Every structure is written in C-alpha cells, then in structure tokens.
Amino acid sequence: MFARQVKYEEGISMINKTIYIGSDDFCKIIDGGYYYVDKTLLIKQLLDKPSEVALIARPRRFGKTLNMMMLKTFFEEAQGSQKYFENMKIWDCGERYTSHQGKYPVVFLTFKDAKCDNWEETYEAICRLIQKEFNRHSLLGHFESLNDYQKKQVDKILNETAGKVVYQNALGDLTEYLHQTTGVRPIILIDEYDTPILQGYEKGFGQEVVSFVRNLFSGGMKNNIHLERAVLTGILRIAQEDIFSGLNNIRVATLLDKDYNDCFGFTEKEVRDIAEYYHAQDKMSEIMEWYDGYTFGGIEIYNPWSVMNYFASDCIPGTYWTATSSNDIIKQCLVNPSAQMMSNLTALLNGDSVEEYVEKNMSYGAVHEEGSAIYTLLLMSGYLCIANAEVPEPQFPHKLKIPNKEIIEVYRKEIFDEMVKGDSSVNQYKVQKSFLSGSASRIQDQLREILLYNVSYYDTASEGFYHALILGILSCLQGNYKIYSNQESGDGRYDLQLADLNKKRGILFEFKVLRNVNGSEPEIMKLLTEAAENLALQQIQRKNYDVALAKLGITNIEKYGVAFFKKYVAVAK
DSSP states (O other): OOOOOOOEEETTEEEOOOOOOSOOOHHHHHHTTOOOOOOTHHHHHHHHOOOSEEEEEOOTTSSHHHHHHHHHHHHBOOTTGGGGTTTSGGGGGOHHHHTTTTOBOEEEEEOTTOOOSSHHHHHHHHHHHHHHHHHHHHHTTTTTTOOHHHHHHHHHHHTTOOOHHHHHTHHHHHHHHHHHHHSSOOEEEEESTTHHHHHHHHHTOHHHHHHHHHHHHHHHHSSOTTOSEEEEEESOEETTTTTTTTOTTEEEEOTTSSTTTTTSSBOHHHHHHHHHHTTOGGGHHHHHHHHOOEEETTEEEBOHHHHHHHHHTTSOOOOTGGGGSOOHHHHHTTSSOOHHHHHHHHHHHTTOOEEEOOOSEEOGGGTTSSSSHHHHHHHHTTSSEEOSSSOOOTTSOEEEEOOSHHHHHHHHHHHHHHHTTTOTTOOHHHHHHHHHTTOHHHHHHHHHHHHHHHSOGGGTTOHHHHHHHHHHHHGGGBTTBEEEESOEETTEEOSEEEEETTTTEEEEEEEEEOOSOOSOHHHHHHHHHHIIIIIIIHHHHHTTTTHHHHHTTOOEEEEEEEEEETTEEEEEO
C-alpha cells in the first residue's frame, strides 16, 4: 500500500485522508477513511436503464472492480450497509433509488484472476469461483428451504464433486434458488468476464473457454425469470464467439458510447478536486501530459490508477498503469507486423494520428489478421484513444493516437523488450549509440550480438520482425529525431528514415531478408554483405529515397543497407 497524507487546517476541521493503492474493496476504503472519488451515480444510471443485462467495456485499471464492489455493497442484503452511501451522491437522488439499497441477494463473480496457461487450470479456477460463491450464500442461510434435489445439486458444488454440466448451469440454478428462498429476484455481477477468454486465445484454448462461458452465461442471463438484472464488465464485447448468443436483453456500453461515460476513470473536475485537496493545483499540466487523453462517450477521461499512484508517490510522474500487467496486447502488434502496421506504429510514436476502422464488436481471434481488429483491441484496452473531435459513425474510419506520455513510454519499452525478449543485459542506449556513431561495422556487431543472444530462431522469419527490432531500438530517439516508416520518397518507399532538423542530419535504412541460404558462416556473411551493398544500399541510391530528407533541408544524409538471414546480419554504408 502506498499512501499520501496531507494535513492542513480548513476552518475547524482537519483533513487527513490517505490514498489507498492496491485494494478494490469498497467497504475497506470507506471504513478506513481513505480518499474515494464518488462514483455512486453509476447506480442511478443502471436503474434508469430498462435493460436487464448491462455489459460495460473499459480498459484495465479504470475502476471496474471497485465499482462492481460498490454495486454489490449497495444492492446486497446486509445489515448496516446503508452507512456507506448516506454521504454519497446516490443518496441525494431520492427514494426512487435509495429504496433499492440492501434489497437483493447478489451473485458476485470476478474473473480477473482466472488467468491460467491451459484450459484445465482455467476450468478449475472458474469452478472454484463458483464454489466459493455458493459457499458464501450457504453461510448466509440462503439454501435452507430448498428441496432435496436442489440441496443435492448445491452439495455437489460445495463438495467439489460436480461435473461440467452442473457448473455450466450454476448461474441459472443459483438465481433460481435465491429467488425461491428469499422471494426476491437476485442481481448478478460479473467482473472482468473476458479475462479467461483473452488468455485462452493467447494460449491456444480459446474455443474451450468460450464454449463453457457461453453456456454459463446463457443459463444465468438468457430468458431467466428469476433474474432482476445483471452487470458485466470487461475490456471488449466479444462478438463472433457468440458468448451472448440469444441475449436480446443485453445493452452494451463501450468507450465509444455515452452510457456510463463518467463512471469509469476520472473526469477533469475530479482530478482537479484531488489536486486541490492535496495542495497540488500546480501539477495539473503535468498530470494532463502523463495521464489524460482518453475520451469515453465524448467526454475527457484521465487514467484513475495512474492519477492516484501519482499523488500517492508525492507527485512523481511514472508509468504506473503499464506496470500492472505484461502488456501482451501491444505484443500482438509485433507478430509478423506488416509494412502498414510498422508505418502506423512509427507515426503513433511520433505523436501523429492514424486513420483506421474500429469495431464495437470483434473477435479476439482476428487480432493476428490484417484489418481493424488490432486497432480495436488497442483502443478498447487503453493503448490508443480517439483523436476525432467527435466520434464518427461506424462506417467511417476513426483518427487514433497514443493518449499520453505514459503510454508512449510503454510502446517504446515493449517494442524493444519484445524483440530481445526482455533480456536485461541488453542496453538499449548502447545500441542506439551504435546507430548514431556513423559506423556500419559497429552497427553490424551490435545487431549480431542482439540476434545471437537475445532473439529466438523462430522469430527471425520476416522483414517485418527485423523492421520492428530496429524501430524498437531507435524509438527512444524521438524528440531529437523524427522517425518515419515505409513512406513514399523519390521513386519508391523506403523502409526507415530518421531526421534531425536541428542538426540537419538524416539517416536512411533499407532492409533485405535472405531465405534458403546454405553454407558456412563466412559464406553466409559474404552473401549478406553482397545483398546489403548491391540490393539494399543501391536501392536507396537508385530510387532516390533521399529526396524527402533533402526537401526538409537536411544536407548530411547517411544511407545504410542492412541484410538479414536468421541470426546473421550485414550492414553496408
């Protein structure tokens, strides 16, 4: 837990609220007197919607679990739970809303930790979550009046002897039992529903987890007369897998929609209130630069996890959000990246926007295909944001950009680390220095070392891989150098270009990849050297790739031909 405590006199009261980092326990935060940004109007928005099932998609660490815990505390029958809301915004909305407080049995499941490497472990993890929720309701006395058959079904789950069919029907059965024994239709809350699905596709068992989750959800939420309403959170609405097949009562709210647009993440006013509370109003410009930039349903949103960590760390900026996961989503971009992907990635790192189509509903299995899926995933996951003043209609492309400095830093780090598999022995700045030295032999030696010791044999298959490797190495030079990828110049398209307008220095790279090369190392290097000189370097000359740099007023232009074969490389200048 990190903490920031600020004490100062305000009239006769003493303010001393600590920022609590690392807990999504709503009751603990309130009971402990920790700083809480009031998001209880989410309750009003949910109750105002006629839909029985709400799916809210937001990036990770944007307050989904804390909000779901808040909803559980509000709706669930529990003695004394009213105290948590009497000073909150929802209590000012009147009896129409407060009358729902503490009136329902609640089924609560969070899948955020159901992230395993195979289907067997994932199945066991989900079943354990279901078992724990049955046990919780058993301890609350909700199963005492069930008939013998129903009690046997409950016992199978409690004793961990239930089969797959029983677990698939568990949500539907549990809502029926709770309705029967309490006389009140229950509320279902499922947090981070898509975590095991995304992990499944990443690890090769996507179909198994989709099939199970589809049946689990259908039983609990499809035409269920025992259900009052349900709320699910996740990163995406996963469409093509038909997880929500037949659920005509579902209302989906992605970050492109206006529904719940101020309920997840912090608005600018909320951030300014925090800054004022901790006497840090002068830090707003820095907070904007690092953690602003998101747009949810047309309003400006800050990353809440990073903002709270920033204040808890004495207002020292850092990549707090990106340190909370492995950032596997960005790595999807680096699986055999196309020339267009590399061009777009370069533009984004330069601070420019790219135009791409975005789908509200997508298939996670399509992220490796060329098209809109990867950009949809990056947008919905928080690695891109909408740059348009107004969100366009679905049939038109969206302007996308990297939202802030924090996310730019993670792109730069992940690109390089993915290429060298995160080997801490590789000094990125040493490699960059080699590229700026003007020495072809030094560049060649450094690249050979990286390829030999840090790159998998199986990764070295395409020009896109090598292109991404060089881009990752050079990405931190942005600021001094403008970097361009796969842009038209002269009579063709160069692979990579760097331009320092202040020093009038430009660098051009052309890459070639050889295949089906046989022979000893000297023979391989001879072929690579010939390719670097006669194919790559001469292509720069022949097609006049330096025209674009000359147009920028750059007079000192260095040209490099680079040829690769597996872990071998030759550089010609």
